[in-house]
Amino acid sequence: MKVEVNQSKCDTTGLCVKICPEVFRFQEGSKRATVILDPIPVVYWEKCLKAARECPNKAVIIQKQPGIEYKV
Numbered sequence: 001m002k003v004e005v006n007q008s009k010c011d012t013t014g015l016c017v018k019i020c021p022e023v024f025r026f027q028e029g030s031k032r033a034t035v036i037l038d039p040i041p042v043v044y045w046e047k048c049l050k051a052a053r054e055c056p057n058k059a060v061i062i063q064k065q066p067g068i069e070y071k072v
């Protein structure tokens, strides 16, 4: 799994950082979230999907990979 944060949509609310601090961090300066792991270890997939579902701005993008289905 690969995950991105759409910087133009992120409003720094930080829900993703709260849900999965192992993957999401605030950037210094802008305070927008960014992803610090690539690819995402399987152990964090569920939390990343939760972050994508709960991000109020739909800024967390789960990149599809062939052969793997995610329920976002």
Ligand code: SF4
Binding pocket: 005, 009, 010, 011, 012, 013, 014, 015, 016, 017, 032, 033, 054, 055, 056, 057, 058, 059, 060
């Ligand atoms: S939950 Fe969404 S809007 Fe909030 S910090 Fe994370 S990516 Fe940005």
